[in-house]
Amino acid sequence: xxxxxxxxxxxxxxxxxxxxxxxxxxxxxxxxxxxxxxxxxxxxxxxxxxxxxxxxxxxxxxxxxxxxxxxxxxxxxxxxxxxxxxxxxxxxxxxxxxxxxxxxxxxxxxxxxxxxxxxxxxxxxxxxxxxxxxxxxxxxxxxxxxxxxxxxxxxxxxxxxxxxxxxxxxxxxxxxxxxxxxxxxxxxxxxxxxxxxxxxxxxx
Amino acid sequence: xxxxxxxxxxxxxxxxxxxxxxxxxxxxxxxxxxxxxxxxxxxxxxxxxxxxxxxxxxxxxxxxxxxxxxxxxxxxxxxxxxxxxxxxxxxxxxxxxxxxxxxxxxxxxxxxxxxxxxxxxxxxxxxxxxxxxxxxxxxxxxxxxxxxxxxxxxxxxxxxxxxxxxxx
Numbered sequence: 001x002x003x004x005x006x007x008x009x010x011x012x013x014x015x016x017x018x019x020x021x022x023x024x025x026x027x028x029x030x031x032x033x034x035x036x037x038x039x040x041x042x043x044x045x046x047x048x049x050x051x052x053x054x055x056x057x058x059x060x061x062x063x064x065x066x067x068x069x070x071x072x073x074x075x076x077x078x079x080x081x082x083x084x085x086x087x088x089x090x091x092x093x094x095x096x097x098x099x100x101x102x103x104x105x106x107x108x109x110x111x112x113x114x115x116x117x118x119x120x121x122x123x124x125x126x127x128x129x130x131x132x133x134x135x136x137x138x139x140x141x142x143x144x145x146x147x148x149x150x151x152x153x154x155x156x157x158x159x160x161x162x163x164x165x166x167x168x169x170x171x172x173x174x175x176x177x178x179x180x181x182x183x184x185x186x187x188x189x190x191x192x193x194x195x196x197x198x199x200x201x202x203x204x
Numbered sequence: 205x206x207x208x209x210x211x212x213x214x215x216x217x218x219x220x221x222x223x224x225x226x227x228x229x230x231x232x233x234x235x236x237x238x239x240x241x242x243x244x245x246x247x248x249x250x251x252x253x254x255x256x257x258x259x260x261x262x263x264x265x266x267x268x269x270x271x272x273x274x275x276x277x278x279x280x281x282x283x284x285x286x287x288x289x290x291x292x293x294x295x296x297x298x299x300x301x302x303x304x305x306x307x308x309x310x311x312x313x314x315x316x317x318x319x320x321x322x323x324x325x326x327x328x329x330x331x332x333x334x335x336x337x338x339x340x341x342x343x344x345x346x347x348x349x350x351x352x353x354x355x356x357x358x359x360x361x362x363x364x365x366x367x368x369x370x371x372x
Binding site for chain 1: 210213214215217218221222225226240242243244246247248250251252255256265268269271272273275276277278279280309310312313314316317321322323324326328331332333334342343344345346347350351353354358359362363366
């Protein structure tokens with residue numbers, strides 16, 4: 001008889017758990033859930049809101065702009081809000097599909113997919129911030145370079161490239177640190193369990 | 205209407221609460237975790253209960269939702285959440301104290317099972333509950349063949365864990 005069969009013998013007889021009475025069950029029904037999904041939802045909504053807020057809190061640029069700037073600004077704004085709307089819709093649609101009555105693999109997939117929409121949204125926001133920053137900086141410098149000598153122009157271009165690269169690197173580093181601390185801890189268990197199910201299906 | 209539903213649910217859960225206790229026994233490391241997980245399972249079951257249409261037996265539905273809670277939804281906590289006071293009722297669930305020889309063997313077995321990962325524990329739970337492989341596969345979302353292969357691997361793994369511990 002192997003270990004599990006011995007355990008099975010005991011398991012079937014082991015029904016003497018002390019009873020949790022009806023009153024205790026009743027008081028549990030309205031306790032707040034502390035599930036991973038609830039935390040994913042709260043954090044995601046905060047991140048979605050922050051993504052929209054940053055667009056409003058950036059200082060308005062009152063300078064005179066080139067006509068190219070004005071066109072790019074309008075196109076970018078339209079694309080930005082359309083894409084953000086698409087991500088938010090996907091997030092809520094995916095969240096509503098999370099059902100604890102489906103099979104475990106589908107449940108894990110749906111939760112991870114919901115979070116994936118927020119990740120893409122954040123990536124899109126990062127690229128938007130970098131693009132906005134680089135575009136505004138380049139435009140400001142281009143306006144400034146008129147009437148400058150060749151030496152000055154080369155110096156300013158090098159300065160600009162170093163400055164933008166440094167900004168991007170720092171920004172991406174900060175986001176990565178944030179993700180390591182928060183996101184990885186939040187979905188580590190889900191990732192691990194999902195990967196285990198995939199491994200079983202692959203027969204490895 | 206809600207009160208009727210609540211009474212119906214509480215009656216059923218009181219009757220079938222051992223399903224939850226047994227899953228907790230495999231997934232929870234101690235009494236505190238048992239209480240946390242038990243409460244989270246009750247909350248999850250209650251949230252889904254209005255959609256339970258009786259297509260399967262309550263016990264089948266309850267163990268699936270409870271297993272999903274243990275595998276996917278329950279967050280192991282460092283700081284404990286406020287749970288309904290159950291100490292006086294749950295204090296008899298033994299996590300560590302086993303006395304005679306057979307109980308010592310069972311202690312080894314439970315300790316070994318608790319070292320398995322969440323998916324393996326789910327397979328063990330369903331095996332112990334005598335579920336057939338078609339049901340195990342459907343519950344986890346894997347194929348029947350792979351469920352069978354994995355179960356055999358778990359048996360081998362447990363055997364070697366027990367040999368290492370000098371158990372059975």
